[in-house]
Amino acid sequence: MKAFQEVFDQYQGHDVTAFHLENDNGVSAVILSQGGIIREMNLPTKDGSTQNILLAYPTTADYYSNPFYVNMIIGTAAGRIKNGEFTIDGKTTKVAPNEGNNTLHGGPNGFNTANWTGAVASNDEAATLTLTHHFEAGEGDFPTIDVAATYTLTNDNILSVGFAAQSETPTIFNPTYHTYFNVAGSETVKDQVLQLNSPRHLDVDGEKIPTGKFLDNTNTPFDFQTPVTLGSAIDQMQDTDEKGFDDIFEVVPDAQTQAIAKLSDPESGRAVTLHSSRNGLIVFTANSFTPDMALTLGAGKPYEGVALEAQNLSDATRFDDFGDDYVLMPGEHKVYAIGYQFEF
Numbered sequence: 496m497k498a499f500q501e502v503f504d505q506y507q508g509h510d511v512t513a514f515h516l517e518n519d520n521g522v523s524a525v526i527l528s529q530g531g532i533i534r535e536m537n538l539p540t541k542d543g544s545t546q547n548i549l550l551a552y553p554t555t556a557d558y559y560s561n562p563f564y565v566n567m568i569i570g571t572a573a574g575r576i577k578n579g580e581f582t583i584d585g586k587t588t589k590v591a592p593n594e595g596n597n598t599l600h601g602g603p604n605g606f607n608t609a610n611w612t613g614a615v616a617s618n619d620e621a622a623t624l625t626l627t628h629h630f631e632a633g634e635g636d637f638p639t640i641d642v643a644a645t646y647t648l649t650n651d652n653i654l655s656v657g658f659a660a661q662s663e664t665p666t667i668f669n670p671t672y673h674t675y676f677n678v679a680g681s682e683t684v685k686d687q688v689l690q691l692n693s694p695r696h697l698d699v700d701g702e703k704i705p706t707g708k709f710l711d712n713t714n715t716p717f718d719f720q721t722p723v724t725l726g727s728a729i730d731q732m733q734d735t736d737e738k739g740f741d742d743i744f745e746v747v748p749d750a751q752t753q754a755i756a757k758l759s760d761p762e763s764g765r766a767v768t769l770h771s772s773r774n775g776l777i778v779f780t781a782n783s784f785t786p787d788m789a790l791t792l793g794a795g796k797p798y799e800g801v802a803l804e805a806q807n808l809s810d811a812t813r814f815d816d817f818g819d820d821y822v823l824m825p826g827e828h829k830v831y832a833i834g835y836q837f838e839f
Contacts, residue, residue: 496517496518496519496617496618496619496620496621496622496648496650497515497516497517497617497622498514498515498516498517498615498616498617498622498623498624499514499515499615500512500513500514500515500613500615501513501515503527503534503555504554504555505555506529506555506556506559506610509610511527511528511529511555511610512527512528512613513525513526513527513528513534514526514527514528514613514615514624514646515615516615516617516622516623516624516646516648516654517622517648518622518648518649518650518652519650520539520650520652521537521538521539521545522536522537522538522539522648522652522654522837522839523535523536523537523545523648524536524537524646524648524654525537526613526624526626526646527555528610528611528612528613528626529555529609529610529611530555530558530559530567530568530606530607530608530609530610531567531568531606531607531609531611531626531644532555532558532565532566532567532568533549533566533672533674534549534551534552534566535547535549535551536548536549536654536674536767536835536837538765538837538839539839540763540839541763546678546680546763546765547680547791548676548677548678548680548765548767548837549566549674549675549676549677549800550565550566550675550676550677550790550791550792550799550800551566551790551791551792552565552789552790552791553789553791557789560788561785561787561788561795563673563675563781563784563788564600564607564673565673565675566672566673566674566675567606567607567672567673568606568607568611568626568644568670568672568673569600569601569605569606569607569670569671569672569673569804569806570600570601570605570606570642570658570660570668570669570670570671571601571605571606571630571637571640571660571666571667571668571669571670572598572600572601572637572667572668572669572809573600573601573669573670573671573777573804573806573807573809574599574600574669574743574775574777574806574809574810575594575597575598575599575702575703575704575705575809575810576590576597576598576599576809576810577596577597577702577704577810577813578592578596578597579591579592579596579597579598579602581667581810581812581813582812582813583665583666583667583812583822584665586665588637588638588665588666589635590602590635590636590637591603591604591634591635591636594702595702596702597702597704600673601637602635602636602637603635604630604633604636606628606630606642606670607673609628609630611626611627611628611644612626612627612628613625613626613627620649620650621647621648621649622647622648623645623646623647623648624645624646625643625644625645625646626643626644626645626646627641627642627643627644628641628642629641629642630642632664637666637667638662638663638664638665638666639662639663639664640660640661640662640666640668640823641660641661641662642658642659642660642670643658643659643660644656644657644658644659644670645657645659651836652836652837652838652839653834653835653836653837654834654835654837655770655832655833655834655835656672656832656833656834656835657830657831657832658670658830658831658832659828659829659830660823660828660829661823661826661827661828661829662823662824662825663825664825665822665823665824665825666822666823667811667812667821667822667823668821668822668823668829668831669806669807669809669811669821670806670831671777671804671805671806671833672804672805672833673802673804674802674803674804674835675781675799675800675801675802676758676767676800676801676802676803677792677799677800677801678758678759678760678763678765678766678767679760679762679763679765680792681760682792682793682796682799683726683796683797683798683799684725684758684780684781684798684799684800684801685724685725685726685729685798686724686725686726686760686761686762687724687725687758687759687760687801688722688723688724688725688758688759688760688761689719689722689723689725689728689756689757689758689778689801690719690720690721690722690723690756690757691719691720691744691746691755691756691776691778692720692746692747692748692749692754692755692756693712693717693719693720693744693745693746693747693755693776694711694712694713694720694745694747695709695710695711695712695744695745696709696710696712696717696742696743696744696745697709697710697742697743697744697745697808697809698710699742699743703741704810705743705808705809705810705813705814705817707813707814707816707817709745712744716728716731716732717740717742717744722757722759725780725798725801726798728740729780729798737782738782738797739780739781739782739797739798740778740779740780740782740801741777741778741779741780741782742777742778742779743775743776743777743808743809744775744776744777744778745774745775745808746771746773746774746775746776746805747774748770748771748772748773748774752770753770753771753772753834754768754769754770754836755769755770755771755776755805756768756769756776756803756805757769758801758803759838763839764838764839765837765838765839766837766838766839767835767836767837767838768835768836768838769803769805769833769834769835769836770832770833770834770835770836771805771806771831771832771833771834772831772832773805773806773807773818773820773831774807774808774817774818775805775806775807775808775809776803776804776805776806777802777803777804777806777809778801778802778803778804779801779802779804780797780798780801780802781795781797781798781799781800781801781802782797782798783797784796784797784798784799805833807820807821
């Protein structure tokens with residue numbers, strides 16, 4: 496097992512550190528201090544090289560040149576919050592909007608905007624990285640919160656990310672990773688296969704805000720309960736405004752493994768399975784990627800990757816049946832985790 500760090504580049508006047516984790520099987524991950532960006536998840540290939548199964552950019556600044564949060568850590572709250580406000584125990588907190596009237600992915604000063612402090616370590620069992628940051632509440636920000644994100648890569652070919660937080664003020668805490676996968680490294684993900692442990696998805700309004708209604712996935716383009724080639728599902732979405740998926744799926748974690756989703760490439764045999772104990776997963780098929788996005792795979796194009804964002808169902812304080820594991824109270828130490836299990 497290996498863990499080391501080096502300067503990657505500079506962004507807004509400060510160094511960006513690249514933290515490297517590698518197991519004994521040749522699986523490795525590279526995480527940047529800026530935005531907690533997971534730049535690489537590298538898997539061995541049959542020809543002896545490696546394949547990064549995430550979309551990537553050459554420089555840190557490239558990640559911030561578009562609104563798509565590519566591979567960034569997301570918080571304090573993933574998803575959209577209607578009118579930028581939430582209510583806990585009868586008290587309403589207003590936070591700054593950054594998408595029309597609504598607050599998306601933690602707002603203008605979310606987790607993705609910070610340059611995190613990191614420390615790596617390794618032993619015979621695992622390579623680890625811990626990122627920490629203190630988010631001080633300013634005008635329009637979420638309440639002050641201390642956050643640690645711990646990354647653990649093992650020889651079981653699993654990268655797990657644990658999010659831990661504490662706050663002195665009641666707040667919401669719904670972190671995720673906005674990871675864009677392309678397990679084949681191909682021009683699009685249309686030939687890749689997706690399976691979700693998901694019987695329903697959320698109805699949303701014209702601003703993509705949940706209405707509170709659940710929609711059955713069975714016998715619809717949203718039905719991934721058995722493995723489906725992404726292209727066939729996307730083709731059935733061409734009469735929608737999105738022309739693909741940008742949707743909140745209710746997921747039911749496997750009772751033994753907490754698996755909620757699997758993306759695979761039949762040709763190469765590469766695959767990633769997501770594990771999470773929470774009840775939500777956003778699936779975004781990069782429908783609106785544009786040619787000015789200078790990704791390492793080439794110019795941006797629709798369906799170049801698929802974002803799989805494990806989280807609690809969005810905007811849960813407005814709906815009793817979205818689950819109650821969304822609020823962080825003073826004195827509480829809350830931890831969530833996402834596991835990425837690799838096959839190659």
